[in-house]
Amino acid sequence: MTVKNIPMRRCVGCMESHPQKDMIRVAWDGERLAVDTTGRAKGRGVYFCRNSECIEKAKKSRGLNRSFKRGFSEEETDGIFRELLMLVKEV
Numbered sequence: 001m002t003v004k005n006i007p008m009r010r011c012v013g014c015m016e017s018h019p020q021k022d023m024i025r026v027a028w029d030g031e032r033l034a035v036d037t038t039g040r041a042k043g044r045g046v047y048f049c050r051n052s053e054c055i056e057k058a059k060k061s062r063g064l065n066r067s068f069k070r071g072f073s074e075e076e077t078d079g080i081f082r083e084l085l086m087l088v089k090e091v
């Protein structure tokens with residue numbers, strides 16, 4: 001078995017690192033936040049595990065504001081968290 005260097009990303013919720021391919025990206029392009037389902041949206045990205053626990057945790061700790069170091073409004077981030085929760089519930 002060859003050991004590959006798989007890209008790891010830290011989850012905003014649990015703060016643990018996991019393979020990037022198992023995670024959901026949220027991008028900030030300087031104007032708006034978006035759940036990046038393609039993984040290719042421009043801008044800075046942060047990552048979440050695909051489980052509601054991590055997403056709820058990140059929501060409670062205002063993790064998006066912390067990760068992007070910005071003062072997003074609650075409405076803005078709530079919309080993103082709602083979208084993320086819908087995504088993980090589909091699986």
Ligand SMILES: [Zn+2]
Pocket residue numbers: 011012013014015016048049054
């Ligand atoms: Zn997590």
